[in-house]
Structure formats: structure tokens, C-alpha cells
Amino acid sequence: MPCGQPDTGAAPAQYVLGVDVGSTVVKCHVYDRAAAVRGSSHRRVESLYPRPGWVELDPEVLWNQFIGVIKEAVHAAGLHMRQIAGLGISTQRGTFITWHKRTGKPFHNFISWQDLRSAELVNSWNNSLLLKVIHVIFTVLHFLTGNDRYLAPSFLTFSTHQASMKLSWVFKNIHEAEEAAKKNNCCFGTVDTWLLYRLTKGSVYATDYSNASSTGIFEPFTKCWNPTLCNLLSIPVSIYPPVRDTSFNFGSTASEIFGVPIPIMALVADQQSAMFGECCFHPGDVKLTMGTGGFWNVNTGEHLFASRGSLYPLIGWKIGEEVVYLTEGSISDVGTAIKWALDIELFTNVDEIAEMAQSTADSEGVCFIPGLQVSGDDPYLCASFMGLKPSTTRNHLVRAILESVAFRNKLLYDIIVKKVHIPLRTIRADGGVSNNSFVMQMTSDLINKKIEKPANVEMSSLGAAFLAGLASGFWTNKKQLKKLRRIEAVFEPQKDSEEYRPAMDAWLQAMKHSPH
Numbered sequence: 001m002p003c004g005q006p007d008t009g010a011a012p013a014q015y016v017l018g019v020d021v022g023s024t025v026v027k028c029h030v031y032d033r034a035a036a037v038r039g040s041s042h043r044r045v046e047s048l049y050p051r052p053g054w055v056e057l058d059p060e061v062l063w064n065q066f067i068g069v070i071k072e073a074v075h076a077a078g079l080h081m082r083q084i085a086g087l088g089i090s091t092q093r094g095t096f097i098t099w100h101k102r103t104g105k106p107f108h109n110f111i112s113w114q115d116l117r118s119a120e121l122v123n124s125w126n127n128s129l130l131l132k133v134i135h136v137i138f139t140v141l142h143f144l145t146g147n148d149r150y151l152a153p154s155f156l157t158f159s160t161h162q163a164s165m166k167l168s169w170v171f172k173n174i175h176e177a178e179e180a181a182k183k184n185n186c187c188f189g190t191v192d193t194w195l196l197y198r199l200t201k202g203s204v205y206a207t208d209y210s211n212a213s214s215t216g217i218f219e220p221f222t223k224c225w226n227p228t229l230c231n232l233l234s235i236p237v238s239i240y241p242p243v244r245d246t247s248f249n250f251g252s253t254a255s256e257i258f259g260v261p262i263p264i265m266a267l268v269a270d271q272q273s274a275m276f277g278e279c280c281f282h283p284g285d286v287k288l289t290m291g292t293g294g295f296w297n298v299n300t301g302e303h304l305f306a307s308r309g310s311l312y313p314l315i316g317w318k319i320g321e322e323v324v325y326l327t328e329g330s331i332s333d334v335g336t337a338i339k340w341a342l343d344i345e346l347f348t349n350v351d352e353i354a355e356m357a358q359s360t361a362d363s364e365g366v367c368f369i370p371g372l373q374v375s376g377d378d379p380y381l382c383a384s385f386m387g388l389k390p391s392t393t394r395n396h397l398v399r400a401i402l403e404s405v406a407f408r409n410k411l412l413y414d415i416i417v418k419k420v421h422i423p424l425r426t427i428r429a430d431g432g433v434s435n436n437s438f439v440m441q442m443t444s445d446l447i448n449k450k451i452e453k454p455a456n457v458e459m460s461s462l463g464a465a466f467l468a469g470l471a472s473g474f475w476t477n478k479k480q481l482k483k484l485r486r487i488e489a490v491f492e493p494q495k496d497s498e499e500y501r502p503a504m505d506a507w508l509q510a511m512k513h514s515p516h
Contacts, residue, residue, distance in 0.1 A: 013474075016085050016468050016474050017029070017031075017084055017087045017262075018031060018090065018462055018465030019089050020091075020461040021045075021089070021090070021191050022045065022270060022292070022460070023092050023114065023291075024045055024335075025043065025044055026042065026065045026066055026069050027069060027461055028041050028042070028072070028073035029462070030074060030077040030079065033474070035462065035465070035466075035481075037456065038077040039076035039077025039078070039079070041069040041073040043068060043069055045062070045065065046058070046061060047114075051117075053115070053117060053119065054116070055111075055115040056109035056110060056111060056115065057110035058110075059194065066195060067257065081259050084262050085469070086266075086472035086474060087253070087264050088265060088463075088464030088465050088466070088468030089192055089195060089196075089264070089268070090461060091191040091195070092191060092270055093190065093211065093214035094113030094161050094162055094163050094190070095110050095112045095191050096110065096111060096166070096188060096189060097188075097191075097194050098170060098177050099186075100180055101180070101186065107170070107176050108174055108177070110194075111163075111166050113161045113163075115160070115166060117166060121165045121168065122158045122160050122165050130232075131157075134153060138151075138153040138154035139154040141154075148303065149221040149222055151221070151313070152219060152221060152304060152313055155306040156229075159216065163190070163215040164215065164233060165233070168234060171235060181236040186239045187205065188241070190211045190212075192208065193207045193267075196251075196264060196267060199257065199264060200251050200253065204251040205242070206241050206243070206244045206267075207241045207244070208248070208268060209243055209246060209317065209318040209323070210272040210314070210318075211269045214314060217230065217235070218243070220304060223318075223323070225240045245318045245320065246266060246268050246317040247265065247468070247471040248265070249263060249472075250264040250267060251263075263472060268463060268464055269314075271287075271289060272314065272315075272326065272463070273464050273467070274287060274297075275316055275463065276467060277461075277464075277465075278428040278430060278459055279478070279481055280299050281324075282299060283300060283303075284299065284423050285426055286299075286425070286427040287427075287429075288409070288427060288443075289429070289459070290429065290431040290432070292336055293333070293335070293336075294330065294331040294332075294334040294412075294431075295330050295331075296329045296330075296412050297314075297326045297328050298328075298420050298422070299316065299324060299325075300325045300326060300422060301324065302325065305325075305422075307419040310329050311415065311420070312330075313328075314328055319467075327416070327420055329412040329416060331370070331405075331412060333370040334405050337368070338350065341353075341397070341401055346397055353402065353436065354402075354436050356395045357403075359395050360393075360395045360396055360399055363387075363396050363397075363399045363503065364392060366387045366388060366392055366396045366400040367385070367507045368403070369384045369386060369404070370408070385400065386514065402439050404507065405433065405443075407504050409446065409447070410446040413447045426452060427452065428452045428453075429451050429452070429453050430453075430459035432457065434453050441494065443491075444492060444493050445495045447497075449493070451491045453490070454486060455486040455487065466481050
């Protein structure tokens with residue numbers, strides 16, 4: 001029977017789908033009650049680069065890829081759509097689109113979180129007197145009252161990753177969007193919102209708290225779209241979707257899409273989803289994702305923690321009365337740098353690079369300067385190698401790239417320890433680069449902590465499935481989810497971090513002297 005056609009027998013709904021719409025790949029996994037993958041499918045995300053620094057996605061192409069992977073995964077599992085109890089959708093954050101409320105027609109392509117069109121605007125705002133005044137006012141208010149609602153504004157900085165400045169750009173440069181907003185006919189949506197809108201044929205317009213808090217326009221403490229910020233940036237407040245719980249019955253897909261309606265039971269941002277998939281449910285639990293970029297997330301429970309330029313407060317998830325906050329630090333160009341090295345044939349297979357790095361005692365003084373610094377606040381810095389010599393081999397170059405990932409992990413971990421006043425508990429890694437034993441071991445050595453790696457590193461899909469399964473009653477509670485965790489490896493510190501000191505000092509010096 002072809003996939004997507006309803007079967008005549010009423011087979012019980014005994015599987016959940018987790019779809020992860022990432023920056024490079026759209027993936028769908030079919031999970032059974034033991035959280036084992038019964039079928040999967042993936043398709044590459046095709047980014048468009050209409051101008052230097054601009055990164056876009058074609059909404060129709062993304063829609064077709066999304067539908068395609070779901071049908072293929074269910075087919076690969078040998079199942080029928082009628083057997084699916086619910087769908088959870090994890091999405092890349094900060095990528096957004098605006099469209100006409102009545103016609104559903106987009107005013108532009110998706111503008112990616114990687115897009116740099118707002119870089120000048122971001123820099124001018126971050127250096128503005130007005131922002132400094134805002135920082136002072138809210139720092140004083142937070143000091144006097146101790147109220148966490150004043151914390152996020154006291155650390156307000158803009159980033160090219162967030163939607164806020166690019167949305168401001170849209171209303172300054174796309175006349176149709178501006179006109180529609182004036183007549184209350186403009187809808188804003190991150191990838192989750194737009195997919196939900198399409199899946200329900202326009203009948204459901206919503207997002208969840210994790211995605212909303214990742215836009216830079218949503219106030220995590222008051223849990224509202226930020227009207228003050230919208231006024232500052234000339235963004236109409238009428239364009240935003242209602243915000244719902246992360247694990248929630250959002251409605252069902254229109255029957256004609258998959259042959260039967262499938263309940264949409266979770267929308268979640270990808271890093272928060274990976275956190276949930278790793279079962280980092282307790283304050284002090286830490287998740288390290290190393291994919292296209294690197295993300296350190298700490299569960300801070302009901303408290304907000306922030307640090308100017310390096311740590312950002314987010315809502316992890318909201319389920320009923322429970323709201324869990326995270327603090328996040330990010331490093332760019334993790335998987336990207338490794339993929340680039342593969343493209344220029346520094347190696348032929350990703351599986352061999354840990355061995356290549358281990359085959360040399362050190363990088364022989366070669367340092368890899370990644371495209372973005374640890375705080376991600378300099379979008380103009382280009383990647384480069386420093387310290388090249390006639391004796392430099394491919395193995396030295398590969399080792400230098402991998403060392404730069406571990407060194408940046410160490411820098412960010414030190415900031416977290418200093419700024420987050422919660423004892424750190426378990427550290428769990430996921431993402432494609434966590435399969436690299438060299439990076440994992442070196443990071444463990446540098447931070448002097450053990451790091452767990454799960455058997456399945458596709459945590460964003462699993463987190464979305466877990467959240468959907470909780471909302472649909474497929475799984476009962478978090479205690480049950482914890483029992484489903486499978487750890488493949490534990491990396492324990494083997495070397496004193498001081499042994500890396502000369503190499504790290506040389507790398508830090510190279511970072512300082514790298515050309516802007």
C-alpha cells in the first residue's frame with residue numbers, strides 16, 4: 001500500500017514522528033514506544049545566496065522537502081499514516097518569513113538566521129548611546145528590585161542570528177509587507193509557525209514559547225512579545241502569532257496531505273528540543289550540541305541568567321504550569337569548517353579525521369581561526385590558518401580545525417562556570433561533530449569533566465517526538481522518558497588541561513592577531 005494512503009484496518013496509533021528542520025538537512029524519524037528509530041528519511045536544505053551575505057530558503061522547496069521526508073520515513077518503517085499518534089516539529093531558530101493574512105502569499109523568501117543583511121544595523125545599534133542608556137536603567141532596576149524581569153533588558157544586545165533586526169529591515173525595504181501590516185494583514189512566522197499554517201490549510205496560526213524566545217523580540221520573563229523593542233525598531237506589534245505551550249495539541253494536518261489527519265502535538269526550537277531529547281530536565285544539566293554551529297545550553301530552572309555578549313537567556317519549554325529557562329552560549333563554524341575541509345579534499349571521509357588528528361603529537365604550531373569568534377559578535381571576521389610551514393601536512397591542518405572547536409568549547413564553558421550560579425551536573429553531547437572522538441576527548445580534558453554521548457545523536461528529532469508523545473499520552477511523564485535514554489560512550493578526562501596550555505595560548509594569540 002503506498003505511503004500516505006489510509007489503510008482499511010484500524011491499526012492502533014503506536015508510533016510518533018519527530019521532524020527536525022535544520023540548517024543543512026530536513027530529517028524525519030519514526031519512533032516506537034521504546035524510542036527506537038523504526039524508519040527515517042532526510043533531504044538536504046538548499047540555501048539561496050541572492051547577494052553577498054544574504055542567506056534565504058525557498059518556502060515552497062522547504063515545504064516539499066518537509067512533506068517528502070515524512071512520507072518517506074513512514075514508508076521506510078513499513079507503516080501506514082493511521083499508525084502515527086502524533087507529530088513533533090523541531091526547527092532551526094531565527095529563520096522567518098512574512099506573508100499576507102488573506103492570501104497566504106509570502107512577501108519574500110525565508111530569511112535565514114545565518115543571513116548578514118542586518119550586520120550594519122546590528123553594529124550601529126549595539127554601539128548606540130540609546131542602548132547604553134537602556135542597559136544602565138535596567139541594571140539599576142535589577143539591582144534595586146532583584147526582579148528577573150529587568151535582567152534580559154539590562155543585557156540587551158542585538159545579533160545577526162536573531163530575527164529582530166532583519167524584520168526591521170523587511171519593513172524598511174519591502175513595501176508590500178509594510179502596507180499589509182498597516183491594514184493588519186501581515187503575518188510573521190518562524191519556520192514552525194509557517195509549517196503549522198500550511199499543514200492546517202491556514203486554520204491554525206501559532207508558535208511556541210521556545211521558538212518565540214529565540215527571535216530576540218520576545219521577552220522571556222514576562223513571556224510576551226516585546227512592545228518597547230518593536231517600537232524602537234519600527235516593527236508593528238500586530239504581526240505576531242499567539243504563543244502556545246511547547247507540548248500541546250496544535251490541531252491536525254489537513255486530511256489530503258497524508259491521506260489521514262495527523263495530530264500536531266509539539267512545536268519546538270532545535271536547541272531546546274535537543275535539550276529535551278537529552279533529558280536535561282534538572283537545573284544544572286548541560287547540553288553541548290556540535291552541529292553546523294556549537295551550542296552550550298544550561299538548564300537554569302525558573303531563573304534567568306545572562307551575560308553581555310556571550311550568554312543569552314531563553315525559554316527551554318513550557319508544559320502546562322512548568323516553564324523551564326535555559327542560558328545559551330554559541331560558537332559558529334563547527335560543522336561548517338569540517339565540511340569545508342571535506343569539500344577541498346583535506347580528507348575523503350569524515351570518519352577518518354579523528355585518526356588523522358591523533359596521528360600527530362600536535363598541530364606543529366598551525367592554528368585555525370574560525371569565521372566567528374566565541375561570542376559570535378563579529379560577523380565580518382573571516383576564517384584563516386596561521387603558522388603554516390613547508391613541513392605542514394593535511395593531518396596538521398585537520399588537527400588545527402578540530403583543536404579550534406575544543407578550545408572554543410573551553411572558553412565558553414569557563415564563561416558559563418563564572419556567570420551561571422548553579423552547580424553544573426551532567427554534560428551531554430549531541431550533533432554530528434559529537435561523533436568525533438578527538439574533539440570529545442580534548443573537550444573533556446580541557447574542562448576536566450566527563451561528557452556523555454548518546455547512542456543516537458539526532459537529539460532534535462527525538463526531543464520533538466518526546467514532547468509530542470507526552471502531549472498525546474503516548475508516553476506518560478519525564479520519568480518514563482529518562483528510562484529510554486541510551487548512552488553509547490562516556491568521555492572522561494585523561495590528560496591534565498595544563499598539557500594543552502602552550503597550544504591554547506598560541507591559538508589565543510593567533511585569534512588576537514587575525515586580520516579583520
